[in-house]
Amino acid sequence: xxxxxxxxxxxxxxxPIRKGLFNRKVGAARAVDGISFDIEEGETLGLxxxxxxGKSTAASSVIHLEEPTAGEVIFNGNGRQGATRxxxxxxxxxxTEFDDDEMMEFRRGAQxxxxxxxxxxxxxxxxxxxxxxxxxxxxxxDRHRRRAIVEDLLERVGLSANDFDRYPHEFSGGQxxxxxxxxxxxxxxxxxxxxxxxxxxxxxxxxxxxSLINDLQEEFGLSLLFIxxxxxxxRQVCDRVAVMYLGEIVEIGPVEEIFTDPxxxxxxxxxxxxxxxxxxxxxxxxELKGTVPSPTNPPSGCRFHTRxxxxxQPEGLDIDQDDWRGLLNFRDKVGIxxxxxxxxxxxxxxSGTEPTDSEVRAEIRREFDISETVDDPELERTLSEALDxxxxxxxxxxxxxxxxxxxxxxxxxxxEQTVHAPGHESACLRHEGQAAAxxxxxxx
Amino acid sequence: xxxxxxERFDKVDWNxxxxxxxxxxxxxxxxxxxxxxxxxxxxxxxxxxxxxxxxTFEFIGLEQNLESLDFFFIFTLLLAxxxxxxxxxxxxxxxRYYWKEFKRNRPAVVSLGWLGIVxxxxxxxxxxxxxxxxxxxxxYQPPVFTSVVDTTPATCVGDVVNGRCFGTWQHPLGTTQGxxxxxxxxxxxxxxxxxxAFITTxxxxxxxxxxxxxxAYAGGWIDEIMMRFVDIIxxxxxxxxxLLILYIYGAGLGMFIVVFSLFxxxxxxxxxxxxxxxxxxxxxxxxxxxxxxxxxxxIRGHVVPNAASSIITQLTLLIPGFLLAEAxxxxxxxGDSAVPSWGQLISAGRSxxxxxxxxxxxxxxxxxxxxxxxxxxxxxxxxxxxxEAEAESE
Numbered sequence: 001x002x003x004x005x006x007x008x009x010x011x012x013x014x015x016p017i018r019k020g021l022f023n024r025k026v027g028a029a030r031a032v033d034g035i036s037f038d039i040e041e042g043e044t045l046g047l048x049x050x051x052x053x054g055k056s057t058a059a060s061s062v063i064h065l066e067e068p069t070a071g072e073v074i075f076n077g078n079g080r081q082g083a084t085r086x087x088x089x090x091x092x093x094x095x096t097e098f099d100d101d102e103m104m105e106f107r108r109g110a111q112x113x114x115x116x117x118x119x120x121x122x123x124x125x126x127x128x129x130x131x132x133x134x135x136x137x138x139x140x141x142d143r144h145r146r147r148a149i150v151e152d153l154l155e156r157v158g159l160s161a162n163d164f165d166r167y168p169h170e171f172s173g174g175q176x177x178x179x180x181x182x183x184x185x186x187x188x189x190x191x192x193x194x195x196x197x198x199x200x201x202x203x204x205x206x207x208x209x210x211s212l213i214n215d216l217q218e219e220f221g222l223s224l225l226f227i228x229x230x231x232x233x234x235r236q237v238c239d240r241v242a243v244m245y246l247g248e249i250v251e252i253g254p255v256e257e258i259f260t261d262p263x264x265x266x267x268x269x270x271x272x273x274x275x276x277x278x279x280x281x282x283x284x285x286x287e288l289k290g291t292v293p294s295p296t297n298p299p300s301g302c303r304f305h306t307r308x309x310x311x312x313q314p315e316g317l318d319i320d321q322d323d324w325r326g327l328l329n330f331r332d333k334v335g336i337x338x339x340x341x342x343x344x345x346x347x348x349x350x351s352g353t354e355p356t357d358s359e360v361r362a363e364i365r366r367e368f369d370i371s372e373t374v375d376d377p378e379l380e381r382t383l384s385e386a387l388d389x390x391x392x393x394x395x396x397x398x399x400x401x402x403x404x405x406x407x408x409x410x411x412x413x414x415x416e417q418t419v420h421a422p423g424h425e426s427a428c429l430r431h432e433g434q435a436a437a438x439x440x441x442x443x444x
Numbered sequence: 445x446x447x448x449x450x451e452r453f454d455k456v457d458w459n460x461x462x463x464x465x466x467x468x469x470x471x472x473x474x475x476x477x478x479x480x481x482x483x484x485x486x487x488x489x490x491x492x493x494x495x496x497x498x499x500t501f502e503f504i505g506l507e508q509n510l511e512s513l514d515f516f517f518i519f520t521l522l523l524a525x526x527x528x529x530x531x532x533x534x535x536x537x538x539x540r541y542y543w544k545e546f547k548r549n550r551p552a553v554v555s556l557g558w559l560g561i562v563x564x565x566x567x568x569x570x571x572x573x574x575x576x577x578x579x580x581x582x583x584y585q586p587p588v589f590t591s592v593v594d595t596t597p598a599t600c601v602g603d604v605v606n607g608r609c610f611g612t613w614q615h616p617l618g619t620t621q622g623x624x625x626x627x628x629x630x631x632x633x634x635x636x637x638x639x640x641a642f643i644t645t646x647x648x649x650x651x652x653x654x655x656x657x658x659x660a661y662a663g664g665w666i667d668e669i670m671m672r673f674v675d676i677i678x679x680x681x682x683x684x685x686x687l688l689i690l691y692i693y694g695a696g697l698g699m700f701i702v703v704f705s706l707f708x709x710x711x712x713x714x715x716x717x718x719x720x721x722x723x724x725x726x727x728x729x730x731x732x733x734x735x736x737x738x739x740x741x742x743i744r745g746h747v748v749p750n751a752a753s754s755i756i757t758q759l760t761l762l763i764p765g766f767l768l769a770e771a772x773x774x775x776x777x778x779g780d781s782a783v784p785s786w787g788q789l790i791s792a793g794r795s796x797x798x799x800x801x802x803x804x805x806x807x808x809x810x811x812x813x814x815x816x817x818x819x820x821x822x823x824x825x826x827x828x829x830x831x832e833a834e835a836e837s838e
Contacts (some may be wrong), residue, residue: 065730107736108458120727122746124753126537130728133745134735138458149453165537183731188454220454 011071031057033247044224046238077109077190111184115196117176121168128164174205253424263426265310305410326370545828552824555817566634579623586611633786647705656716678710760822764815
């Protein structure tokens with residue numbers, strides 16, 4: 001078994017939100033809220049999720065571009081393998097506790113590639129000097145030696161040594177990303193964090209860059225943390241995948257297992273969004289409605305329950321899952337008074353006739369994908385009552401009637417990690433009762 | 445030699461390399477130090493060991509004297525050489541690119557040529573031309589190719605035909621009331637104009653850039669205080685301040701330059717601050733920080749060069765303001781009457797405007813073209829140095 005290069009434990013990054021005259025802290029955006037993962041030597045871990053779920057913040061906290069709020073980042077590269085946890089519980093390889101010299105060393109062990117090739121180079125520095133800058137910062141004062149190393153490296157990433165003196169504006173996006181790769185490589189790191197390295201490139205260039213990354217990884221035994229929102233890219237380069245939703249990792253496992261046997265509903269939804277080359281196949285089996293909730297005020301319980309298509313029904317209830325999802329959405333919308341009966345009425349009136357109340361009811365049901373009668377008589381009564389109240393204009397009481405009757409366990413309890421196979425974990429309440437993940441402190 | 449067996453990045457033993465290299469001086473800084481040091485010594489010698497009436501170079505038999513303003517001027521010239529001209533030579537690719545962009549603006553190229561003439565004339569002129577002499581007998585000579593009524597000049601140097609005195613090549617732009625050669629005075633005025641241009645730019649750029657970046661990077665209440673100070677600077681009535689100083693101490697050209705540039709950097713600092721803030725959000729700054737560069741290295745290496753190149757335009761447009769201000773003060777009679785500036789010449793000729801207009805017109809036209817040239821240059825530099833700005837507007 002290979003050694004663990006990087007262990008991230010319960011990493012958090014919260015951005016304070018300040019308001020008012022005295023900059024009082026009124027809350028925090030919990031961009032990354034307790035994520036843990038390991039990267040083995042020579043392994044590629046993919047980090048995937050929607051935009052705004054905290055992937056990039058996770059990357060910049062791991063590489064210590066930003067100080068994490070809490071948690072440990074244990075880096076065992078640079079010949080620091082085999083360190084064990086100190087008796088007081090701290091780890092000698094914890095990046096968040098490094099002093100200046102250790103931090104310089106860490107910089108040689110971990111580097112990063114950025115998303116936007118056009119802004120990741122100083123327009124006034126030739127690319128050779130941009131790559132050589134790292135050597136200079138780390139004490140190589142011999143200009144000719146720097147130049148020799150950088151020229152060699154430029155050739156390795158598929159450019160020519162003559163490109164040393166050229167400026168960023170003279171290169172295309174794909175070429176710049178190759179130079180970015182050279183810059184990340186020049187200190188011979190053990191770990192490279194790639195933050196959406198190919199999402200700004202067109203598809204044919206993407207493939208070139210990805211295969212270059214693969215080749216270099218094999219040749220130099222690099223570990224990669226590969227961040228992307230594109231599942232097909234992830235499948236191409238990664239050994240394992242961590243799926244992030246709203247600052248948390250909801251599922252992590254080997255790439256083949258995740259793709260063939262996804263456990264978390266969010267992963268299922270992401271996978272169903274991959275377009276297939278078959279023109280007859282229906283695109284996107286699962287549609288996630290709405291946007292990612294704000295990280296300042298994440299939903300209680302399981303954070304995904306506001307959008308989950310497999311949201312759990314309470315004990316003793318067994319209705320159609322689509323109806324259940326629709327009911328929950330309806331409850332939430334009424335709760336924040338966003339169901340506008342007048343608007344619905346106007347929409348129907350647009351087709352000619354003056355709408356009756358029953359038509360309005362049916363239209364609202366259709367809007368929320370609720371069938372004409374819900375299977376459960378109790379629930380059907382509640383829904384009808386709420387619809388009546390809504391049409392009468394009493395949305396407040398309608399809201400309270402609905403929120404009393406419609407509750408899901410997902411909103412009440414936070415899911416624990418469950419193990420499905422070795423190395424394959426997910427956090428979903430539907431899997432409770434299966435083997436819970438053992439706490440895994442990183443002291444190996 | 446280490447480079448013989450083709451060096452590879454993964455074969456570097458970093459423990460071998462000491463960190464001393466982090467404070468290596470570039471060739472530019474070494475050159476600057478080597479040239480500025482003798483200048484400083486000479487300056488100290490000139491002010492402390494020779495009397496006010498003794499010429500600086502008397503010890504080697506020259507009669508050339510240097511004032512403190514001259515020392516500062518030479519210092520700014522050294523700065524411009526080592527940190528502006530030499531980098532352009534060191535990075536030929538970038539220079540060619542800038543030149544290609546710059547060249548597209550034809551008026552700017554002509555302006556650059558004109559400013560080159562003024563610059564070289566100002567530097568070399570006083571060395572090879574004798575200072576204008578008072579010769580009352582040949583006062584009011586007309587410029588070459590023109591003529592005035594015979595009675596205007598006391599004696600006519602050129603031919604007198606039909607009662608009209610014709611100008612000669614001896615005084616191509618004519619002479620003043622006192623018989624001083626206008627052309628010589630204009631050349632001497634070039635020196636003054638170049639001194640104003642270089643010294644004010646240096647002062648404004650130095651204070652503005654350091655104040656702006658410091659403010660941007662300090663953040664919080666320090667930033668707040670510094671920016672409110674800039675507001676004070678910007679709203680300060682510089683002209684009244686100058687009048688006050690004038691009445692208390694008397695105001696030479698040096699005082700004019702110092703007072704006006706010390707109150708002119710507010711806008712520059714504010715611009716640099718906002719520019720630094722936006723630059724520090726760029727990914728290449730993140731990349732540089734991840735490389736392990738210290739905050740100072742990041743600011744010095746990436747933030748300042750990128751912010752500074754965008755204020756070159758602003759600085760170029762600041763110079764005409766100073767030149768005009770100097771001329772206006774001279775015209776009002778509260779300038780430094782000891783220096784042969786264009787403004788002084790215009791002021792000297794204003795009472796003779798009706799019968800000897802060349803005394804006002806010649807320096808006036810030169811001043812006008814110089815200011816116009818600076819304005820054209822500023823526009824073209826904006827396009828050449830900020831290709832992004834142009835790309836956005838297209």
